[in-house]
Amino acid sequence: MRALGSLSVVFDLDGTLVDSEPNYYEAGRRTLDAYGVPDFSWAEHERYVGISTRETVADWRRRFGLSASVDELVAVKNRHYLELARTRTTVFPEMRAFVERLADEGVPTAVASGSSAEAIGAILAGTGLDAYLRTVVSADEVAHGKPAPDVFLEAARRLGADPADCVVVEDAAPGAAAAHAAGMRCIAVPYVAAQADAPEFATADLLLGGGQAEFTAHVAWEWLAEAARRA
Template identity: 35%
Template sequence: MFSAAIFDMDGLLIDSERTIMNTWIAVGQELSVPVRPVDYAEIIGRSLPECHAMLARMFDAEPVFQEALARVRQRLHSPTTPPVFPLKPGVHDLLTTLVKAGVPCAVASSSSGQEIRSRLARVGVLDFFDAIAGGDEVVRGKPDPAVYELAASRLEKSPGDCLAFEDSENGVLAAHRAGIRVVTVPDLKQPSVEVIGVSFAKLESLDQAIECVSTWFGVELLTQDTSRDVVNDSAHQNFPCK
């Protein structure tokens, strides 16, 4: 059993990866540079410097990449037309269930601490988290374990006490290398055999995790309201809460 939960953000808590990817694809088309979803998927979960280095190779010439980066940033951060990064299914109910059960939660994301706080505050879930660890606070990004190690230390928990939730292969490997068991919830890319092999469980949505809170964290839930739909859904009846 575990006593703390650590979450990735982009693609897991909020539906942001798709918007960001589509923005890069659109800008690439404008600049006559093909950005394929299959190539972009290799970037997901990495630190910002690593993402930029990989994108720069896609755009070949540095001036072209810098122009693309400027256009993407303008579109993603424009105060007049901000992108909507909504919560993914099950997030609010799962966080509510964990907090009511007294399970401390943290975020371990490749995004900067400032971006994490901004995006989570915008969708009303920032206050659920006891600690934040951002990609700008570690030397190496995912799949390096540093950001997960930082999140666990800020919760004052050992890695073995924590259960992580991740959508990307790089994120799963980062948590695994930190000694943290990890639940994989794929977003844009299905996990490899290697990633499935090191995962504690694989879910289609965080909705499915709600019914497992009592088993995974050894707590008695104060209310079953948030999980009623999940429990009664026949699609989830055979899901194993290990």
């Protein structure tokens, strides 16, 4: 019998498992600079945390009056991002410990991310997480990105799990909303501390408002074990 019974765990990637937001910011800054929008700030970038690349660049086109197509902007941003992701992505240590504990205990896991499949693959391979996380769903493979539940429901389908038996680990408000819409429980670890009081996080079953500074593999495991006992 598995340690957590029928529970499966579905991870967001960026800002949850890995600290990739600095890479996304730099890729976005370089892209916008090339199209005549200088001085894109980190504060401006924070509004896009948890939103897919395609939705992000579509908003850029509206905000900055860019004439380039969404497809062109996505391609340029992804090219810059992949250059950074392969060598500059770090895994949050307690998240790595949590993933390894789940693997040791035979708990099914998946990654469901707003990033492209290529970007997800580069990060997982570059950090060694691909040894543990083999079920992967990108926003490109579903009709709608977060806060729609599509990526999480597809991850559950690929795991052969009931959505009600899935626990999502998320750092962003749109992801917490997506988990709730999917009928899944959620451990929320906000990447942007100032967003911890966002209404979407109020739907989380476990909210660690201090973000990664508060998250530990032990706390997450004990919460899952208690959830399994209640089930």
